[in-house]
Amino acid sequence: MIRVSGEAVPFIITSLVGKELTPRSAQFAGFQNASGQPIDQGLAIYFPAPHSFTGEHVLELHAHGSPVVLDMLLQRLFDLGVRAARPGEFSERAFLNDKIDLAQAEAIADLIECTTESAARSAQRSLQGEFSRQINQLVESLIQLRLYIEASIDFVDEDIDFLTAAHIDAQLDGLLRRLETIRASARQGQLLRDGITLVITGRPNAGKSSLLNTLTGRDSAIVTHIAGTTRDTLREFIQIDGLPLHVIDTAGLRDHCEDVVEQEGMRRARMEIAQADHVLLLIDDTEPGDRESLLSDIPGHLPVTRIRNKIDLSGHPAGLEKTETGTVIYLSLKSGEGTELLIQHLKECVGYAEGSEGIFMARRRHLDAIDQALMAIHNAAAQLKSGALELLAEELRLAQSALSEITGEFTSDDLLGRIFAGFCIGK
Ligand SMILES: Nc1nc2c(ncn2[C@@H]2O[C@H](COP(=O)(O)OP(=O)(O)O)[C@@H](O)[C@H]2O)c(=O)[nH]1
Ligand SMILES: [Mg+2]
Incomplete structure (x- = not known):
């Protein structure tokens, strides 16, 4: 469908269709070239100003879908003085002519x-x-x-x-x-409209890629027992009950690493963290000692949820704890135990209410x-x-x-x- 808007529309109709069109009614017509030969035939609808989408004279041409025919028809229109619309130009004119407001x-x-x-x-x-x-x-x-x-x-x-x-x-x-x-x-x-951006971070092998796969419900990222498997950042778009989420899996952060590829991965991981709306910090619950030192890699204002993974091995019961430094969730990405707590938690912390009643x-x-x-x-x-x-x-x-x-x-x-x-x- 080709849509033409502007003052010259009546002239275009005379030249292209060669007959008068009844306002706002779909009419079968031939579309002619400069020497009166048919380019195509289809439906033509004329909306005289101001009763049109843009508020100006508008002509709609419904032609056959071939790119060649479309091209010939456009070329004919250009010869008649029409130019291609800019992005959003029809809506912009509708706005400028008070047909719709900006929102x-x-x-x-x-x-x-x-x-x-x-x-x-x-x-x-x-x-x-x-x-x-x-x-x-x-x-x-x-x-x-x-x-x-x-x-x-x-x-x-x-x-x-x-x-x-x-x-x-x-x-x-x-x-x-x-x-x-x-x-x-x-x-x-x-x-x-925009959803939120979740970045998954943590030490190598904590289960970051497993978490991405759990959230997307498929094998998006490669999961192995080898530390440093993920080097590139992986982005997936998912939705949870209508809430759009951009989930980003990153290379694990560790202090000493000789591999230049992994170092670059870590640099990219920190860049993603800086742009996140929410960070999921994965911690292997079987690892002894302070595994939360990575918190210093995360800007202070960002909401962080700490996820203590692999409770199938550590024996910790699944659960959610609210602490002074944020929420801690105990789960196992292998057995799936506790993962529903995480989903519920994510919806809650962005303040997402299900159903779209009354939302604009x-x-x-x-x-x-x-x-x-x-x-x-x-x-x-x-x-x-x-x-x-x-x-x-x-x-x-x-x-x-x-x-x-x-x-x-x-x-x-x-x-x-x-x-x-x-x-x-x-x-
Ligand atoms: N037992 C157990 N193993 C897990 C769990 N989650 C991940 N793993 C394993 O831990 C290893 C590292 O997982 P991966 O997702 O690649 O971690 P990443 O390096 O942080 O991306 C893999 O061998 C996984 O199978 C879990 O909940 N329990
Ligand atoms: Mg990984």
Whole structure:
């Protein structure tokens, strides 16, 4: 299917199809070259502006699928003055013509790229405007409150019944609670979209590759009793009950190693750890002594789960312990005992709730905007306490503009360019 959008569409129809098309109805037509000879025949649909996806005149041509025919048809269109669309250009025009807002446009790209069913449902919800609607309602409430506060600043001497401080406080509180609910849904949506990156590390032979294989359910990595088997980093994409996980198996870390290949593997392993969302530190439970010294290789802010493996040999019962330095799970990757604890734990620590009811697709930038708005409203509450109404009004304005960035009401061209460049061509 070829889709053409823009002012010249009526001219294209006359030249290519050679007859008038009834708006919004699929019509069988021949597609002609410059001398009136048929290139192909198929369905043509004309959507006159503004009742089209982009808001401009749009023509859709459904032709036969051969790449040669497609090429001839495109060449004919180019000869008529058409040019190829940039990635996301149709959605961008729809956004610029107020057909959809920015969050909806992003949902189109997310719907196309989603990797799980839950993600598809959430993207669909965002595309229908559920996320934008909630954001817009909040913006509306912010504007109302701002109006009141700014009026009470301007008419401070007049005898008008303004909101009392207690009223404003209650309203700010209500805004905070609504925003936090939206944030929770958006965070789930962002998890569904991007997932998290898990990096498996530990001493050689602790069972790292066995863990990767357990998680993927197949022989992704080579497992042997030989220390230093894994040298390359191995990446697998899996999902646990709809939660996307990027799992990375790495070369084992040890202090003394002569092998240059293994040294390079260790360098790469440390690089992956630095970029992880969560680290799984594998420890062989049969090994005596302090096997957790590797913790120093892991940046302090990263959540680490220590997995004490091979309990089939050590005799330790399967289980999960919460300690001051994080969670410890005892399991055996050989017998499978305790592995379900790990799966449950992973879902819990990323805060993943099963089911996609009420979740909408969201991106990092949406969460950042919500966080900025939350902070501004917190600040506004503080300004209220100190009686600084002007500063309070300013914080509300900041909250409003942060939220408006989500739907694209105030957005820089730069950001728009970056967002639409991430789309595929034709969308
Ligand atoms: N008995 C026992 N052996 C295990 C267990 N997990 C892994 N192994 C063995 O330990 C060796 C090293 O495993 P591997 O996954 O390659 O470790 P890596 O070097 O950390 O990737 C292999 O021989 C595995 O079969 C376990 O839970 N119990
Ligand atoms: Mg390995």
